Amino acid sequence: MFGSLANMQPRQLAAQVLQFALVLSTAFMLWKGLSVVTDSGSPIVVVLSGSMEPAFQRGDLLFLWNRRQETQVGEVVVYNVRDKDIPIVHRVIRRFGGGSKPLQLLTKGDNNAADDTELYARGQSFLDRKKDVVGSVAGYVPYVGYVTILLSEYPWLKTAMLVFMALTVVLQRE
Amino acid sequence: MAESKISPYNLADLKNTTDDALGNYMRSLGFQQDNKTTDIKLAVGYVGCIIAAATFAADYKLGWEATKTWTAVAVFAYMVLNGFYSYWVYFVEKGLVFEGTKSGKHVSIASKTNKHEPTYYLTITTNAPSTDPRKIQAPFPTWFTADGFFVAKPFQQWLASSVGVIGDADAKNAMRDQRDELASPKMPAAEASVPEDIGNGTVESTGVESKGKSGKRSKRK
Numbered sequence: 001m002f003g004s005l006a007n008m009q010p011r012q013l014a015a016q017v018l019q020f021a022l023v024l025s026t027a028f029m030l031w032k033g034l035s036v037v038t039d040s041g042s043p044i045v046v047v048l049s050g051s052m053e054p055a056f057q058r059g060d061l062l063f064l065w066n067r068r069q070e071t072q073v074g075e076v077v078v079y080n081v082r083d084k085d086i087p088i089v090h091r092v093i094r095r096f097g098g099g100s101k102p103l104q105l106l107t108k109g110d111n112n113a114a115d116d117t118e119l120y121a122r123g124q125s126f127l128d129r130k131k132d133v134v135g136s137v138a139g140y141v142p143y144v145g146y147v148t149i150l151l152s153e154y155p156w157l158k159t160a161m162l163v164f165m166a167l168t169v170v171l172q173r174e
Numbered sequence: 175m176a177e178s179k180i181s182p183y184n185l186a187d188l189k190n191t192t193d194d195a196l197g198n199y200m201r202s203l204g205f206q207q208d209n210k211t212t213d214i215k216l217a218v219g220y221v222g223c224i225i226a227a228a229t230f231a232a233d234y235k236l237g238w239e240a241t242k243t244w245t246a247v248a249v250f251a252y253m254v255l256n257g258f259y260s261y262w263v264y265f266v267e268k269g270l271v272f273e274g275t276k277s278g279k280h281v282s283i284a285s286k287t288n289k290h291e292p293t294y295y296l297t298i299t300t301n302a303p304s305t306d307p308r309k310i311q312a313p314f315p316t317w318f319t320a321d322g323f324f325v326a327k328p329f330q331q332w333l334a335s336s337v338g339v340i341g342d343a344d345a346k347n348a349m350r351d352q353r354d355e356l357a358s359p360k361m362p363a364a365e366a367s368v369p370e371d372i373g374n375g376t377v378e379s380t381g382v383e384s385k386g387k388s389g390k391r392s393k394r395k
Contacts, residue, residue, distance in 0.1 A: 008194075009197065011209060011212050011213075011216065014216055015212070015215070015216060018216060018219045018220060018223070021219075021220070021223040022219060022222070022223065022256075022259075024226075025222060025223045025226035025227075025252070026226075026256065028226055028229070028230060029226050029229070029248075029249055029252045029253070029256075032229060032233070032245050032248070032249050033249045033253075035238065035245065036242070036245060036246045036249055039242075041237070041238030041239070042238075173186065173190050
């Protein structure tokens, strides 16, 4: 299997490695391109919990749009708890400010009994639309996100997948 | 070069092995390989990858908000570079296997295969004024055994006899003597003046002057 690598000229080897590097780079740049277009740091998120059932299930893939700053009550938004990297998907149930004043939102999961005040950082009662919200949900695809959940719960899968991809692309010369 | 076995039914393997052999053969004849086309492709490709890596690093260290503008610029630059890379590979490189110069003669060879067809197609461009065909082809079994081993001799003979520039560099494999002999054989002077018994009475002219199939005589009835 690696015999073909040994017989290659240095430029050919460089070209094969470039193929793999381009696969990774293009995938990453497409992702970043989507970020730029939607103006969101994380334009596609996976639902991790059942707090938004029956609207969204665990494993659903959500597409976000962050260019509408005038979020309305009833919209589903994704936000990061301050100082934590956990994205939460909940519905806006109250809004304050807006227009010239900074917009503040209160959220609650459809399937939760209480609103999100407990989830916010200490001393924080509301979300700041500009600072905390990653985007509002514009569309979704069910179940597809389960792959991501698997990858995050079994991190060795990520390495295995990457190694497999690398071998396939570098050794393939079609 | 290690003699490794390939599957004689795998067209991609056949083509790749032959392409590699072609490059090695040309280099062994003393052709100086011109790597400009490949180098431009590699340079553009790797610059794109570096931009992507830098964007990744910036995003990892500084987060999304801080790097928004740079990311937008980088994505655009990457798309331009990637577009150029694709254009270069598809339109300029187009199957290029070898490009080089020897004694002022520049030659550029591109190879091609068609799906499910075991034929090796070459397109040759040279700056030497010649009547050589620009496109030549041969079936892969010409230089592959039934087991899938590559045999260099028939491959080199095919190349040297089909392409003038290569033949000039490799006289042994060009077999120019045999080619010239087939075209106009030198017959001993004594035979030429006496027409042989040709059976049905017709007279046929033979001699040193005649070309083509002069090796054959008419059938005796």
